[in-house]
Amino acid sequence: MMKLAIYGVSRAGKDYLINNVIAYLQQTTQLTAIHIQGSKTLNEIAQDMFQKPFKSLEESSKKILREKFTEIVDEKNSEYDLVLVDGHYSFIDGDSYKVVFTEQDENVYDHFFYLDTPSEMIVEFSRKSKGDRKNLDITEGQVRNWKEFEKNELDKICNYHHKELVILDEDTKSSVQFIYYWLDSYSSKLCSQTFANKFYTEYQELLEKPTQIILIDCDKTVSINDGTYDFCEKLGIRKEKLKSVFRNDRYTSYQFFKVWNMYKKQSPIKVEESANQALDNIYLSQNVFEYLRCQKDSVVIGVTSGVFDIWTLVNDKYKIFDVLLGNTSKPELEYLVTPYFKKAIAQRLRDKGKHVVAIGDSMIDIPMLEIANQGYLVAHEKLNKAVESYIARVGCTNIDQLFDVEVSYNLKRCCELEEA
Template sequence: MTTQTPAKIIGLYGLPGIGKTTLLNLLKELLPHDAFAFYEGSEMVANAAGGSLDTFRNADGNTNNLFRAQAIANVARECTASGKTGIVTGHYSFLNAGAESPGVVFSAAETRHYTHIIYLSASGEEIEQRCRDDTRARVPLAAAEINRWAAKEVKELEPICYRNRILLSVLRIEQMSPIKVAEVIASLIQRFHLQSPALNEHRVTTVMNEFLSKQSATLQSVFIFDGDKTLCDEDTTESFWLFDFAGYSDCALRQAAQLYREIGSSSFTKYCAEVTSETHVVPELRNIIASVEQHEHTAVIVVTFGLRRVWEVVLRGLLENVNVIGNNPLDEAGSEYVVTPATKADVVAQLQDQGLEVWAFGDSPLDLPMLKKGDHHVVVVGKAATRSRSMEKELASAIEDGSLPDIAQLLSSPQDCNICPSLRKAHEQIGRYLATEYVFEVLGLSECTMLNVHGKLDVGYRLQHEEQILIVPLIRGGEPMAMGVSNVFSEVMFLQAKSPADMTLKHLNRCKAVILVASVVNSGASIAEFVTHIRARRVSVPVVVVAGVVQADAVRPGGSIRKMALKNDIAIVALQLSDNKYTGKEVTDTGARLFNTTALESE
């Protein structure tokens, strides 16, 4: 026997006098009756109570709950049988005459059937006036009391809806005519009515078809990246997602989209701009993306639970053609979609159906369906403070059960390490990375003869004049990074120089180039001292500064380091620009942490 899909049931809620009955009657004129069924909640409760609201009002609390449960169950049963979406007026709480405060009448049974609740909100003054104009008897309340009552209802409804996966929309309708309210609500209800997993999949497929239609006929491989906590260390939506429900379910993502819509287009745009300015792609993946972009037979797609607009802007400087499949709450109702874990796997499958090889990059269990589906899978391990806590266990299980047939490759961003050996190792790795990726571009490569793994002579490459290049770490803080550079260029000379005077003319006369290494470059004063010393003795010798962090203002037009670099013809290779400024004593705090002398230097 075929199981019927439960119907969508949309509740119209709000305080007495807000205009729910008027709204329902107008919706009957605006929405097609072959798709929607309309219910006055009080009538349904009266029917469940034997046809009389007095019976309901005079019953005890438990009996009232049974009547309400029967009423909403009847609505759900009728709508499921007809295939229609139900629209029901209702109350979360009610104030009876003589009662000191409103009593909650919303029951657990209603949480089992409602899929959406639209809560109508207006100022206390407006509702107070509406109640005065209403011919029905209303308990008289002052505007301030009405405002407190409405705020309490919303505050209590939010966690109930989020826990039970009921999509909640709170709409302010003050100063709006009844017909305008009805038109806004009708549009929202149409959006809710159209939402379904099948339609969501169809819309994503349409987006993918558009992507494929724009690709070269030589396309062979597609690199798919998750966004938040994969391409960057942070979750770009975390500062906005203040509601609490489990996971990235379809309902959770649609609730997020609805919240974005409710703040309005201008506020949403401003929020996206703020997030974008603070979002930076991790260097390792930035380089992979840049490399992929250079080849006609490869392409990049970002498939993210986050906001499409944010990632399109973040990637604009990296990619000529930015392809992002992500959530955009401002899409028209007929084209909107949300990205779920299943969506990511479906994207991989659609690419593979076209004969394309897929590389999948992700960071959490939510990405595992995509990772498992990919031809190659890369697990990105970010900072310890932000990485997924459950991924290690889930990943081990996936490898063990064979759903990830080969061992996942790990890409690690520089980690937050406070233990000095780990910090020194991290700095050494940064040195290796900068040497491998950038220093050779400045100083050039030359062919050399080398032994291959079979013990035979072969042609290889090394840094030009490698044995005549001098590496000098500045202060002790630059030493671990300098070791990383020298590990890449094994024949370079390594000089410990506490001050520029330690670099004698004898040292400099033997050099074809000098590499100065510093963990942090702030004003550039120390660099300037060494460069001035070198230029006084060797005017034309190439000088390269390798740094972990460079203070951003110092390299901008007019900045001290920029001026020095242009004047002395030096190149600067850095992992990161920072807006932070350090002002302190000669021995930097970085050096103290690298060599575990912070406690000694604080005395």
């Protein structure tokens, strides 16, 4: 039984996606699913109870109806394998947003997804809409800002509840496949906390001895370059295709699931050849290599969102890590190394009383760096623009930069501001 909310701005295509999910489950599985339409259902309840449209009611009456709505969701959850609800976090109101997401919404759903349809498509859908015609003059820039606002706010809420906000895209077929996989395999393969507990148990003997654990990203952290691109080039996967999956710095389970689906179609021989080619082109950071060699009393764990096959070969050759975790290209999936996964590993180690040092270079690493006792950014050749934007947005952080190099982030540490 699972209650799943799919959020997104108006005209993102939430209804269309949910209808396709239900059709897929009906055609290919024995699983049952129901779509509860958020706005439509609230209006129906409003007419039944108050003989008025929902939006015309006083806030006290709306609160009653929202509570009634969550009761309906819970009731249907006992009847169906999957309850899907299309939700609105906010509505655009000039240059600001009217938030309609409530405490009831926050607590009723098991998982939160966000349908991040391209802004130009949403504008087109708004212009051509034949139903309730809203946002007819909305621009791509306004849509882009609206989506960023919603994703940032929902991400904060999900983080508070130790959940991942999964970002979907306009690729309906892939999104449907992923939602089915999530429904079928979340507990066993996609729950980061479960894997973090399993990981600690498996390596307990190794992890209990040292007081300090180093968690370190691989591509563009341990190495100057990103071996994933060489790997994909050999497999015939264009760099542009890979970048399009992660466009706008989206690094959730869904994106890594899409990439895994690209990899697993390849023959094992081709994967091995590609990994070896990537190994030949890996350029290790001497600064990082020397830093790790000096940490003699620490356990070093490589945690890469790149390709496990490449970094296994790197580790066989250079003996960098005591343990390596990474995304597989094999047909069977054990876990996905997402930002949320990295954070869960760091949190589990801290919960066990370990002093966690985390090192990374990109937005994929930020949650891990923030939760660690000491989080360090690495910038070998140039600054990561998304990381720069993040630092500007949060204002202050307890992340430091490792190594005194020519390119430096403008890091304003929270502890320094407190002292000031």
